[in-house]
Amino acid sequence: MKVTTMKCMKCGKEFPVSLDRYVCDVCGIEGILDIIYDYKSIEISKEEIAQNRDYSLWRYKKMLPLEESAPVPPLQVGWTPLYRASKIEDQLGLNNVYVKDDGRNPTASLKDRASAVGVAKAIEAGAKTICAASTGNAASSLAGFAASAGIKTVIFVPKRAPKAKVAQLLVYGAKTVIVDDSYDRAFELSVEITEKFGFYNRNCAYNPYLVEGKKTVAFEIWEQLGFDVPDRVYVSIGDGCITSGVYKGFYDLMQLGLTEKMPRIIGVQASGCNPIEVAMKTGEFTPQEGNTIADSIAVGVPRNRLKALKSLKESNGDCISVTDDEIRSALLELPRGTGVFGEPAGVTAFAGFKKHALAKDIDSEEKVVIINTGNGLKDIDSAISVCTMPTPVASDVEAVAAHVKTLV
Secondary structure: OOEEEEEEOOOOOEEEOOOOOOEEOOOEEEEEEEEEEOHHHOOOOHHHHHHOOOOOHHHHHHHOOOOOOOOOOOOOOOOOOEEEOHHHHHHHOOOOEEEEEHHHOOOOEOHHHHHHHHHHHHHHHOOOEEEEEOOOHHHHHHHHHHHHHOOEEEEEEEOOOOHHHHHHHHHHOOEEEEEOOOHHHHHHHHHHHHHHHOOEEOOOOOOOHHHHHHOHHHHHHHHHOOOOOOOEEEEEOOOOHHHHHHHHHHHHHHHOOOOOOOOEEEEEEEOOEOHHHHHHHHOOOOOOOOOOOOHHHOOOOOOOHHHHHHHHHHOOOEEEEEOHHHHHHHHHHHHHHHOOOEOHHHHHHHHHHHHHHHOOOOOOOOOEEEEEOEEHHHHHHHHHHOOOOOOOOOOOHHHHHHHHHHHO
């Protein structure tokens, strides 16, 4: 077996590989586990990957905690575009800036990578129902992938979840519980209900297999850059799972001898909810309220903080925060500069990148990748809030011509 053990990130205790082991039995819910591989048992090369015509994350199945013959959900996920951001380069005096648009996944967020692997493991476990909590994206992602595999879902979302994301849950047929409280409380309830009813738990900050799906975004960045590793990767942070996945992906590539380099991972949080940034700078974790326009990262108690902090530190990275006004500006600047339409949490990474660029913290020749984690249609109200809606014009050609003249 290529997966050898499951190791607690807090105390280091190792456990036998198991489908129903989620956390450390010593450290409890804070004992997040890491999937440990026997890398010598994984035989893969750049040439083999380049010749693979399966343009999805399953092209890296050998590098995932699944057997080659393991059934997977049918939705296509991964192999999202990596765009050169030439206009942004010109504006900021940089020469190598790219945007990875994971809003192009089936349910329009990077969370689909985790759900694809999570549902595959649920199929392996023979699960009939999967449970999760989410600010919206992970929930709609799970609902879509579970529906494609014929598995029932029970999903908890906080009352502040955007309507578009809740709508996705409902059309996929998810049994949806809107909790009259924060995401953090919804998460706690989902764990309790999972244990009470024996559901399979999809929470990425609880089930260690989910991060293994998210790491495929790093594999793709490496391959799409011509089997090269960028100098920096900017990513927004909520629970810390995507940050952990990005690190794990590049770490795996190094262990497999496919690269010798780890990029600096720069986590970006909203200043109204930045517990990871505070913990990184002070060495102490303090719970916060989730007060930001970026609902997907409004996580005051990041459950995957141990992995996230390790990822930032071991990559010589950093964690910074941006204001909601900077996020609102990015809602316009990213699509107008690249054509990529991101939701508030998705463009938070771009806002952090711009903050560093304006402060001259990025060398002009550094190769930078910014990950957009979710499509702008996920939170259309936020997009509308930063635009001026046009006033209706009389429907005759002269009136329209006169109006157009004022626009161009």
